Amino acid sequence: MADNVRLLAVRSLMKVLPADGGGKSLREVLAEQPVLLAAERGLLADLLFGVCRHYRLLDHWLGQQMDKPLKSSARAVRLALLCGLHELWFSERPQHAVVNAWPDVCRALNAPWAAGLCNALLRKASKVNAEQISRHLDVPLRCSLPDWLWQRFDQAWPEQANDIAEAALLPPPFTLRLSDPSIEAALIEDGLEVRRGQLSPQAAYLSPPRPVQMLPGFKDGALSVQDEAAQLPALLIEVPAGGRILDACAAPGGKTGQLAEYFPDAELLALDIDAKRLKRVRDNLDRLRRNATLVVGDAAEPGNWWDRQLFDAVLLDAPCSATGILRRQPDLKWHRRDSDIATLCGLQARILDAIWPLVRPGGMLVYATCSILPEENAGQVQAFLARHGDAREDTPVEARSVITSHGCQLLPVADGPDGFFFARLRKAG
Template sequence: MRVSDGVATRVAAARTLDEILHRGRSLKAALGGALPTLEDTRDRALVEALVLAALRQRVRYNAALDAWTPRPLGQRDGLLRALLLAGFAQLELGLPAHAALAATVDAARALGRAHQAGMVNALLRRATREPLPDAAADAAWPDWLARQVRADWPQQAEAIFAASMAVPPMWLRANRRVQSRDAYLATLREAGIDAMGDEALPDALLLPTPLPVQQLPGFDAGAVSVQDGAAQAVADALAPPAGARVLDACAAPGGKAAHLAERDPSLRILALDSDARRARRMQDTFTRLRLDIDARTGDATRPAGWWDGAPFDAILIDAPCSATGIARRQPDVLLHRREADLAALCATQANLLDALWPLLAPGGALLYATCSILHTENAAQIEAFLARTPDAVLAPLDARFGHDAGTGRQRLPGEGGMDGFFCARLRKA
């Protein structure tokens, strides 16, 4: 029997969620395996939306299952639980209930759960009649991490937790080498796509309702890229002079290096990443945007393997971090992050700073950035570096880049519609 497209999307969503929730796979890897199996871009977009919604709201959805099922679902019911979470998600996303229920019940049969199809039908029908349970805004956060957020941001913690449960908007970066932001905004409006500019970000456009990139006019021709507003601010924070030699040390997927090159074609940019596959995808991005950027594979903490000895005028370190500022975009972070991870991440961040500082020319600028909201990865990391590096001087950034964190600027999740993001600018004396 042929599986319909509607059933196939529910099956794909359930299997993807099962891999993330019960097998420890990352959201990116799980979606990367599932989405190419679906031919229609609308089906791929639906699967991604269902998975993200189910991960963000999993505490509420699991509470409903625990309250409404006559017997608790067992360890062997992981795939069924994942299907039910996707089922609840589709109802809260506003999909037509009758068709959504029918497709999900058929998906249970396609997954070998025909004997539980009646239960799936009953639970989803109940969800159309009764509101699902509420949950505390921090319920999805590990206890240790919620405590840390409250310690670092006592006045803003509840807003951080709430923002991390919300569906983020879509941010675009207009390629000014093709057309200005305002010209592309007019193109979007002509296509019936709702969008708005941002006064503080000259290349940025915000779309309240995300849509597949294939629907963006000129995407394949390099007219526009997807990049959060907070990440776009990096180009203004680093602000390398014309003709500068620039290192983007942890560059994949390449958005920040591309933005710098779009703004100033005279920059000589080396985009480095330690993973060869990510470096190849980064080069694909530069090719789509028609940018002359040197994309290489290399370990930024060991410059001897790739550095030619010529100093850089500007260095960007977008460091590996806890990703706590982008939990709304990567909700699996709250599932997989462990307290022990933090010490290892902080050690890597310190190694990057120490290894790359000697590569910076006197008078040059280094921008340290993370998508974390944790003090230990951000302001404390820079404080420690300044204390052990006599020729490093803090170059303050203004309020456009977020809250004053002492040795840098911190934007919190949801502020201005953007992701959580930290950046600190240093000058070599």
Template sequence: MVPAALAPDSLGWSLLLAARLLARVDGGQSLTEALVLLEGQIPAARAAALDVVYGSLRQFGRLEFLLGRLMTKPLSHRETDGLLRAALYRLESRPEAVHTVVDQAVKASGELASGVFKGLVNGVLRSYLRQCESLLSALANDEVARYQHPRWWLERLRRGYPQQWEEIVAADNAPPPMSLRVNRRKGTVADYLESLASASMSAQAVGDWGVRLEHPVPVDALPGFFEGRVSVQDLGAQRAAALLAPANGMRVLDACAAPGGKTAHLLESADIDLLALDVDAARARRIGDTLRRLELTAKLAVGDAAQPADWWDGQVFDAILADVPCSASGVVRRHPDIKSLRRESDIRKFARTQALILDALWPLLKPGGRMVYATCSVFAEENAGQIDAFLVRESGARRISQEQWLPCAASDGFYYAVLEKIA
């Protein structure tokens, strides 16, 4: 419900929505979970709020630095703190409308905490406008503010990629590209490029399945999306099916499968008997939604990949895709809340989970079978380091290949290792 003081299409209402979303993330909720707050909002308000939220979260460190200089102590009221971050982002991204932003942010603050922070919001934003030049000069000397990543994250990137870390950071801070996977059961890449051209959308083919759009568009604008002609999938994510290389008649396991993009790609690639598994029942339902849109069929199961006794029928698989839980450090530009939510200690926790899944799934693979281990991480502990340790534990495994994709203009960050069971 929109407060009487704010119109549903006003900047103030969008800033208020953004503030509430940012407060939920600050409280530990993922942005994906928090977005339920936008249900029922008019499209213009939703789009404006999302623009501010994504921009504010991408500027992790920068906005924190500015507030640290503009306030004598941190603000305990999360929604007002979120409002200040949202308004500062808007002031920086739309400098031609600074007075409107301040006015609308103050009006929005009147709907929070009974309006007790209106004076503070007004004072902080006007102080920013007065001190902007000196603040931005000081900001350049603070690496967390400058690079907009947690300090521990920057240190890991420097160690792992001494020549490339700044390029990775720049890609992380930019809006992501929009790439598509053509369902070749319903047409060719060339056919789909013609459909895009007819809809006045510029795009180029990438590989056997992929199309990269020049400009992102809503999915309902994509020709044939609801008829299953195409799916939105990053070019790096499309690599999984090619590496697993399913052939007709194979029995395949897609572990940790939700929301089903890689599952669908495998099914589009060959006529296979596929089991799609995920530990989260709600996310597993999304696999079914994906497959129905594409008119594909698979067996779906809810279960922990590290506990096969709860769901496995005892028949070995010809191939296994182990797309394991990870830090998601390679897709942070799509999920910028990760910068705020992730802690360095989480990497070790993910690594332990990944090892458990690898050890549990390996006995389910037939001799001569292939497993593709996948993450959307750029941290070696979850990637090559994880596979190195697994190969020490498992003498019957051989690493055929590995690939580390780094975030760039064309794709997100992924790691793939192809393993063969030799005994």
């Protein structure tokens, strides 16, 4: 059973980390998997996320052991070796079981020639651990970051960059938004440990993690999976009774659900460019028993979908580098390129400029990203304020954490919130 899952992990990683670059996202590939038992799913996710998280360190060690590099046609074998290394160094599974399992996977991959090599390498690897190997390595290798990304972190946050890089290696906490506070007692009764958040009044950290569908209250909309930092931007929205709200980049709908809960009488429009992702907003709202108008459209082109009625408040949770949530999406480290950052900044500025005229005088726009790069965040807000004389910053002081020129920048915290940014902009009345 476990060997089939290991084989499945290699085949899945071939899609996420193909030899020629590019590749599908981990989420997409996991969604394509056949129905698996909980333990099988756990092993599969551990291998996929783990190899993406520690890819550079594992690949570096492997490269050092080989006299001759493996041919690119042997990509599946290489990924099997990386999976084996990951299991040895970062899982609790017995070493002998791991060392025995992976040569069989090589045979199942029609690479019987690699079985002996795999066995020898894993035996060698079992005599060391990741800490011994990492000790003398530079941060980007030790923490498995592409050089360009490490340079950006180091330049932006010279004092915190090490902690940021290390936090990206840890499995993320299991964080919920409790819509019904009384559900906390049911979670505890169900054997879960619940720690309340410190920034969002609805945040709860749960352990041990469990498939969310199996939590009491999930099907009835009493709770949702949502990081604590991601809960904060919607808390800054204020609208008069019966007001109009635009959630401009809404899918999959974490914040749409929040807005629908906070403002049941408001007219809420949830927009996203991706029709498939927008379907998830509907599922979310149905589960929460809330409603909103859903529209497929480009936020940078309101002429195609806007009804000419101004909004009291806009939430723009913009497409971004997602550098604040690498622990949740470690594949992004290998899919993003340095040049993507300028492209994303351009898109964010275009959407901001296109959406601003839709805000009524005296109304607000909350800009948010799950990025920790200043050019997408404080820098983006600064440039926006310079372009729009009728805008002023209005982020509540208590919402600030790391000191930045504009908005509130949160950096990722182990066992705490993701890296996130938000700023509230007010239009002259």
